[in-house]
Amino acid sequence: MPELRKDPIIKRWVIIATERSKRPNDFKKQQDQKTESVFCPFDYGNEHTTPPEIMAFRPANTEKDSPGWWVRVVSNKFPALDPNLKPEKFGHGMYDVMRGFGAHEVIIETPEHDTSMALMPEKQVQEVIWAYLERFKALENDPRIRYVLIFKNHGKEAGASLQHPHSQLIATPIIPKRVVEELEGARDYFGFKERCVFCDIVNQELLEGTRLVEENDDFVAFEPFAARFPFETWILPKKHQYNFGDIDEKEVESFASMLKRVLYRIYKALDNPPYNFMLHSGFSGIEGKNYYHWHLEIVPRLTRVAGFEWGSGFYINPVPPEHAAKYLREVSIEEE
Amino acid sequence: MPELRKDPIIKRWVIIATERSKRPNDFKKQQDQKTESVFCPFDYGNEHTTPPEIMAFRPANTEKDSPGWWVRVVSNKFPALDPNLKPEKFGHGMYDVMRGFGAHEVIIETPEHDTSMALMPEKQVQEVIWAYLERFKALENDPRIRYVLIFKNHGKEAGASLQHPHSQLIATPIIPKRVVEELEGARDYFGFKERCVFCDIVNQELLEGTRLVEENDDFVAFEPFAARFPFETWILPKKHQYNFGDIDEKEVESFASMLKRVLYRIYKALDNPPYNFMLHSGFSGIEGKNYYHWHLEIVPRLTRVAGFEWGSGFYINPVPPEHAAKYLREVSIEEE
Numbered sequence: 089m090p091e092l093r094k095d096p097i098i099k100r101w102v103i104i105a106t107e108r109s110k111r112p113n114d115f116k117k118q119q120d121q122k123t124e125s126v127f128c129p130f131d132y133g134n135e136h137t138t139p140p141e142i143m144a145f146r147p148a149n150t151e152k153d154s155p156g157w158w159v160r161v162v163s164n165k166f167p168a169l170d171p172n173l174k175p176e177k178f179g180h181g182m183y184d185v186m187r188g189f190g191a192h193e194v195i196i197e198t199p200e201h202d203t204s205m206a207l208m209p210e211k212q213v214q215e216v217i218w219a220y221l222e223r224f225k226a227l228e229n230d231p232r233i234r235y236v237l238i239f240k241n242h243g244k245e246a247g248a249s250l251q252h253p254h255s256q257l258i259a260t261p262i263i264p265k266r267v268v269e270e271l272e273g274a275r276d277y278f279g280f281k282e283r284c285v286f287c288d289i290v291n292q293e294l295l296e297g298t299r300l301v302e303e304n305d306d307f308v309a310f311e312p313f314a315a316r317f318p319f320e321t322w323i324l325p326k327k328h329q330y331n332f333g334d335i336d337e338k339e340v341e342s343f344a345s346m347l348k349r350v351l352y353r354i355y356k357a358l359d360n361p362p363y364n365f366m367l368h369s370g371f372s373g374i375e376g377k378n379y380y381h382w383h384l385e386i387v388p389r390l391t392r393v394a395g396f397e398w399g400s401g402f403y404i405n406p407v408p409p410e411h412a413a414k415y416l417r418e419v420s421i422e423e424e
Numbered sequence: 425m426p427e428l429r430k431d432p433i434i435k436r437w438v439i440i441a442t443e444r445s446k447r448p449n450d451f452k453k454q455q456d457q458k459t460e461s462v463f464c465p466f467d468y469g470n471e472h473t474t475p476p477e478i479m480a481f482r483p484a485n486t487e488k489d490s491p492g493w494w495v496r497v498v499s500n501k502f503p504a505l506d507p508n509l510k511p512e513k514f515g516h517g518m519y520d521v522m523r524g525f526g527a528h529e530v531i532i533e534t535p536e537h538d539t540s541m542a543l544m545p546e547k548q549v550q551e552v553i554w555a556y557l558e559r560f561k562a563l564e565n566d567p568r569i570r571y572v573l574i575f576k577n578h579g580k581e582a583g584a585s586l587q588h589p590h591s592q593l594i595a596t597p598i599i600p601k602r603v604v605e606e607l608e609g610a611r612d613y614f615g616f617k618e619r620c621v622f623c624d625i626v627n628q629e630l631l632e633g634t635r636l637v638e639e640n641d642d643f644v645a646f647e648p649f650a651a652r653f654p655f656e657t658w659i660l661p662k663k664h665q666y667n668f669g670d671i672d673e674k675e676v677e678s679f680a681s682m683l684k685r686v687l688y689r690i691y692k693a694l695d696n697p698p699y700n701f702m703l704h705s706g707f708s709g710i711e712g713k714n715y716y717h718w719h720l721e722i723v724p725r726l727t728r729v730a731g732f733e734w735g736s737g738f739y740i741n742p743v744p745p746e747h748a749a750k751y752l753r754e755v756s757i758e759e760e
Contacts, residue, residue, distance in 0.1 A: 090670055093649055093650040094611065094650055095648070095649075095650040096609075096621055096624075096625065096649075096650075097606050097609040097610055097613070097621055097622070097625075098606055098609045098653075099609055099651070100650065100737060100738075100739075100740045102650040102651065102738065102740075102741055102742045103738060103739070103741065104650075104651075104703055104741050104744050104745075105740055105741065105742045106744055110654065110742045110743050111691045111747075111751070112655075112694050112751050115654065115694055115697065115724075115726040116694065116695045118710050119645050131743075168473070168732070168740045181628045181631075181632065181647070182628050183626070183628075183649045183650070206707055210489075227534075237732060237735050237736050239730075239731030239735050240731055241730045241731045245728070246728075246730060247728040247729070247730025247731065248730075256731070256732070258732055258736070260736070260738070264436075264735070264736030264738055265737035265738070266734075266735060266736050266737035267736065267737075269737070270433050270434055272507070273433040273435055277432065277433070278538055278645040279671075284594050285432055285433055286433070287435075288432075288518055289432065289518070292517045294517075295517075296517065298438055298562060310433070313429055313431075313432075313516070314429040314430055314432075314436065314437070314438040314440075314519070315429040315438065316436075316438055316526060318446065318451065319448075335642045339645040346688075347610055351455075353510075357448045358448050358451055358452065359452045361451065364731035364734055364735075365731065365733025366731050366732075366736075367735075368735065381596045384734070385478030385734075388451075391450040392581070392582075392583040393583070393729065394543055394577045394582060394583025394584075394700055395576055395582070395583065395592070395700035395701065395702050396504070396575055396592070396594055396702075398575075398602075398700055398702055398723060399600070399602065399700075399702025399703075399704065399721070400571075400573050400594070400596070400600030400601070400602050400603065400702075401436060401572050401600050401601035401602035401603075401605070402435075402436075402437055402438065402439060402596070402600055402601070403438045403439070404438075404439045404441055404504045405438055405439065405440050405441065406441045406446045407446050408440050408442055409449075415447070415448050417737045
């Protein structure tokens with residue numbers, strides 16, 4: 089069973105996924121393997137090859153785990169964490185361990201195999217956002233769960249093992265280190281300025297304009313001032329909003345439109361690059377209503393992270409965010 | 425000129441390398457490019473194609489920037505940071521910026537093009553360590569420099585752009601976030617236990633034995649309990665030692681022997697995988713003599729870091745460190 093282990097120095101948790109433990113030979117000549125086979129478990133007709141459906145948007149006259157759906161959510165077939173374990177903590181000598189309790193789900197974004205969020209109709213992206221919201225809120229109600237991270241791996245170099253458009257979520261019994269860092273940083277800033285640091289960033293980006301990529305009534309997309317990666321792009325609600333789960337119907341529509349347009353710009357400017365996106369949000373039980381602000385971070389995977397970055401936590405970004413924003417703004421979007 | 429920019433939320437610094445700014449086209453079809461050309465600037469006879477030699481171990485009767493050397497250190501031709509800038513800080517609206525002052529050097533480990541540290545004679549690895557020490561101490565005396573990170577990228581997937589064996593160092597005007605985290609974690613542990621956390625780890629690993637890879641008089645190598653990556657291996661001095669710069673001649677010999685043997689085990693078990701290593705050390709001007717302990721972290725690059733890791737700071741490791749240690753111990757080393 090999977091195990092969570094804590095680094096005793098920097099308190100970083102690691103999931104030791106014993107279920108799918110690999111042998112040295114599994115790593116040899118890995119580069120030659122194709123990840124994409126002809127068979128796709130996410131296509132219509134193959135519903136029985138995935139774990140059973142947790143939810144789906146489908147016509148009332150169709151059956152669970154059968155075709156007809158337009159968004160479908162299932163457990164990951166090789167889950168990093170297991171919802172059937174108890175989130176018990178125990179010691180191992182000086183070390184801290186926790187049973188690998190949690191959830192790992194896959195959001196199949198469309199029945200269409202050969203597309204991507206950048207190319208989908210805006211309406212379909214809205215449906216994906218509705219599925220995110222439904223699962224996010226359901227898991228937020230489970231008192232054993234401390235956080236839900238929604239993310240996407242697009243392209244093999246970004247860690248996607250299947251090409252069919254899908255996102256994932258992992259629910260953890262621990263607030264992730266990266267989120268704790270953001271919460272603490274935002275709290276410090278609030279203590280000093282009595283303002284939300286994210287709101288201040290939104291204002292400065294709108295004022296300056298040089299790093300802006302997109303803007304609509306409710307959202308803004310820009311290259312962050314201290315972008316780690318070339319073409320890293322963040323999407324934030326313009327108004328102060330702590331929890332992703334609080335967005336209303338109009339905001340779902342604006343967010344879907346913004347997300348699709350930004351991903352389309354990245355798709356065009358960089359020729360469908362591999363990318364990850366990660367949604368950071370407030371969460372039931374976490375303090376920070378006044379100073380934390382949900383957002384989505386998109387990171388195209390164009391550069392390699394190497395020894396300096398691993399060893400220092402610094403990043404070297406060879407594209408100033410002002411240049412990246414200009415390239416992305418120059419992409420012309422044909423209105424549908 | 426390069427610029428250091430600080431993320432206003434989590435206070436992570438990023439180097440925006442404007443000197444080698446790339447355009448979107450530079451990233452397209454990147455995968456098809458070969459990184460290795462026939463010409464190698466690190467081979468004998470090509471010394472004039474690198475920046476001038478900072479130091480070299482060479483016979484007294486040979487000239488600077490000519491063949492004959494056995495270890496040679498030069499500035500990186502495309503440095504991330506520039507020693508000719510002043511480490512001035514300034515504001516940009518709400519954001520913090522610093523001129524990209526620092527040093528970025530390359531340690532060419534051998535004149536031999538087709539080898540690697542795993543296969544070199546132990547004596548040659550000792551010479552490389554002596555070069556590390558000489559540069560580390562020289563830069564430690566520069567009051568503008570707050571930290572020196574020595575690291576190595578081996579193999580294209582680990583970020584190496586040249587195959588010829590080489591390591592690098594980057595000297596920064598800021599203590600890197602990752603090092604600050606280790607210092608703070610070690611200080612917290614010391615406050616609670618009045619012991620060095622690294623010394624405690626060494627003791628527990630020697631006691632348990634299941635994660636041990638190598639041991640000699642002065643050093644121990646093991647898979648850390650909460651390893652982020654499959655076959656991640658750490659090397660630590662057994663006795664409490666704060667600063668890498670304090671090792672004596674006997675310890676240089678033990679460390680070189682240990683490093684070579686561990687890299688050889690990784691080379692054999694995983695068929696010459698790409699890897700990074702990073703040396704973390706105390707440093708002049710940093711507190712922590714009682715509770716910080718220098719060490720080397722080796723991370724083979726066998727898995728892809730994806731959205732979950734970027735978004736959470738969690739890692740998913742599909743190989744329990746106890747299994748990895750066993751595989752590495754099983755490699756037989758022919759004694760020279």
